[in-house]
Amino acid sequence: MRRSVFITGLAAALLLGMGVFGTGRRGSVTSAQEKSATTEVKIDNFSFGPVTLTAPVGTTVTWTNRDDIPHTVVSTDDPKTFKSKVLDTDEKFSFTFNKAGTYPYFCSIHPKMTGKVIVQ
Amino acid sequence: MSEKKKDELLHDHNHDGIDRRGFLKCMAWAGTGAFCVMKGGVLNSYSLSRLSEISTADMMGELSFVQISDSHMGFNKPANPDVAGTLKAAVDKINALSAAPEFMLHTGDISHLSKPEEFDTVDQILKGAKPKDVFYVPGEHDVLNDDGKQFLERYGKGSKGAGWYSFDKKGTHFMGLVNVMNLKAGGLGTLGHEQLEWMEDDVKHLKHSTPIVVFAHIPLWSVYPEWGWGTEDSAQALAYLKKFGSVTVLNGHIHQTMQKVEGNVTFHTAASTAFPQPQPGKADSPGPMKVPAEQLKAVLGITDVNYVQGQHALAVVDSSLA
Numbered sequence: 001m002r003r004s005v006f007i008t009g010l011a012a013a014l015l016l017g018m019g020v021f022g023t024g025r026r027g028s029v030t031s032a033q034e035k036s037a038t039t040e041v042k043i044d045n046f047s048f049g050p051v052t053l054t055a056p057v058g059t060t061v062t063w064t065n066r067d068d069i070p071h072t073v074v075s076t077d078d079p080k081t082f083k084s085k086v087l088d089t090d091e092k093f094s095f096t097f098n099k100a101g102t103y104p105y106f107c108s109i110h111p112k113m114t115g116k117v118i119v120q
Numbered sequence: 121m122s123e124k125k126k127d128e129l130l131h132d133h134n135h136d137g138i139d140r141r142g143f144l145k146c147m148a149w150a151g152t153g154a155f156c157v158m159k160g161g162v163l164n165s166y167s168l169s170r171l172s173e174i175s176t177a178d179m180m181g182e183l184s185f186v187q188i189s190d191s192h193m194g195f196n197k198p199a200n201p202d203v204a205g206t207l208k209a210a211v212d213k214i215n216a217l218s219a220a221p222e223f224m225l226h227t228g229d230i231s232h233l234s235k236p237e238e239f240d241t242v243d244q245i246l247k248g249a250k251p252k253d254v255f256y257v258p259g260e261h262d263v264l265n266d267d268g269k270q271f272l273e274r275y276g277k278g279s280k281g282a283g284w285y286s287f288d289k290k291g292t293h294f295m296g297l298v299n300v301m302n303l304k305a306g307g308l309g310t311l312g313h314e315q316l317e318w319m320e321d322d323v324k325h326l327k328h329s330t331p332i333v334v335f336a337h338i339p340l341w342s343v344y345p346e347w348g349w350g351t352e353d354s355a356q357a358l359a360y361l362k363k364f365g366s367v368t369v370l371n372g373h374i375h376q377t378m379q380k381v382e383g384n385v386t387f388h389t390a391a392s393t394a395f396p397q398p399q400p401g402k403a404d405s406p407g408p409m410k411v412p413a414e415q416l417k418a419v420l421g422i423t424d425v426n427y428v429q430g431q432h433a434l435a436v437v438d439s440s441l442a
Contacts, residue, residue: 045405046347068197068408070233070264076305086264088233089197106305109260112348114305 040064041115043071043087043107048115057119060096065089071107076114183290183427186214186221186251187335189372190392192261193242194232199395199408200416203232204241209441210393210422211249217424221251222289227372227390228259228300228337234266239274258283259337259373260300268301284315286322292427293326295319297336299351309338309351316353320360331366331427339371341380341387344400349374358385368436370423374406377421377438388436391421418442 042049043065053061063073065087073093075081081103084093097103097119107113191207200206214221224246231238239262246254256275263271263282272283279285282298297319299309311319323332334340340357343349351357361367367385375397380387395408396419403409411419418440426435 046407047405067405068199070261072264086233104305108303109264110348111303111305111307112346 042066043113046071046107046110046113048113051114052116052118054118054120055097057100058096058098059119060094061117062092062094063087064092070109071113072109073105074108076104076106183292184219184221185223185225185289185425186217187225187227187370187390187423187425188214188393189227189337189390189423190229190259190375190394191226191242192229192232192392192394194235194238195394195408197395197408199410203394204245206417206420206441207242207245207393208248209417210420211245213422213439213441215248215250219424219426221424223251223253223255224249225294225296225335225370226254226256227335227370228257229261229372229392230256230259231262234262234264234270236270239270255287255294255296255335257296257298257336258300260303263300268298280318281312281314284318290427292331292333293323295322295332295334297334297340297357299336299338299340299354304352307352308345308348309336309354311336311351311353311357316356316360319357323360323364326364328363329365331368332361332364333368333370333425334361335370337371338373339378339387339389340369341382343374343378343389347400347406349400349406361385368425370425374400375409376419377423379436386436388423390423391419391438391440393420393422393441396420 039055039059039061041053041061041063043063044067046067046069048063055061063084065071066089068089070086070088072086073082073084073095075083082095082105086109087093097117100119103117103119105115105117188207188210191210192203193207195203214224226246230242256271258268258271258275262268268282272279276283276285279296282301284296284298286293286295288294297311297315299311301310302312303310326332334357336351338351339349340351340354358367362384365384369385369387371387371389372392374389375392375395376389376399377391378387378389395416396411397406398409409419421438421440424437424439426437
């Protein structure tokens with residue numbers, strides 16, 4: 001019994017260590033992504049992917065609805081920075097971000113669906 | 121219903137009309153077709169296969185109406201490439217009911233994309249139904265792109281605000297509510313301050329014994345908030361209805377039948393006439409559920425409601441289109 005607890009502890013320590021390495025590695029991947037400016041957000045299974053997109057000023061972001069159900073892309077600020085028409089399956093919406101800042105948005109039909117664009 | 125049926129309540133320790141076994145049985149039938157009768161505050165539940173055992177007198181109330189929901193006209197994906205066909209099947213089902221309903225309620229998502237031709241098609245198909253009056257509330261799919269302007273023009277004559285209204289039929293007070301407008305990021309359905317104030321005022325003059333039927337698109341109880349299946353401010357709305365002896369809440373939106381009884385309030389969701397959605401949390405998302413073509417009609421349906429005045433009796437019958 002005691003041995004199994006010890007092994008579990010060791011495994012946890014190993015996982016923790018991997019986690020630290022993992023975080024470090026993920027950080028460098030993010031900065032590489034920033035340079036290539038990912039501009040696609042896909043809507044699948046009632047969620048935005050990636051949920052948070054970081055991009056440089058001037059980036060055009062395109063959302064594509066890949067669900068069988070229509071969605072919208074609407075910024076949550078007031079007045080709204082951007083607001084798509086309803087997007088049926090495979091329809092797209094694009095917006096160019098010319099100012100640095102954080103832009104939270106959601107689907108106004110299914111408000112549990114939220115995302116964020118961070119423009120640097 | 122003179123003789124005892126196997127599934128009737130035998131003991132009612134809490135005097136709320138529900139024993140745990142009976143309630144679970146009722147829940148278990150959700151989705152396959154359930155028939156629940158409330159009589160003198162006592163909930164009796166039967167599976168649809170035993171409907172023939174219930175006498176016509178019990179089913180024929182003084183008031184009879186039918187609820188349809190989520191026809192999603194314009195939807196053409198694999199989950200149902202022929203939503204016009206299944207809506208026609210729903211109309212056939214309504215026309216075949218033994219107790220002819222006096223009118224219909226449509227609890228929203230009439231259209232899939234708020235297109236004029238989608239509304240036109242539904243109007244045309246529903247003209248084939250024996251009951252001629254249809255009372256509508258909007259679903260989120262009916263108010264796309266124009267904040268519900270078209271919906272109001274077509275179906276909201278004489279309504280208040282975003283389309284809410286009330287009317288009386290044979291002593292029962294009906295309230296059609298709108299909870300699909302101005303939804304906030306991260307939130308659920310919303311009634312809003314203005315509508316809540318109207319509600320409070322609307323029921324103020326009514327006697328406590330007046331049976332109340334509330335209908336709205338998104339459930340007014342917390343079915344599964346993770347998927348947005350609930351209404352932020354429904355507690356306030358229900359607080360105004362506390363004084364009434366009998367309250368029935370009819371919703372759609374979740375494309376499956378479900379029932380819950382809380383005190384004097386019976387909550388019920390209707391099946392869609394277009395496509396089924398998964399049970400709460402049983403899939404990655406609440407999107408349309410594809411079932412084998414030959415099983416589709418078994419998971420679509422209509423809801424028939426019979427009300428026996430003065431007896432606090434309510435019968436809600438879900439029938440599949442199969």
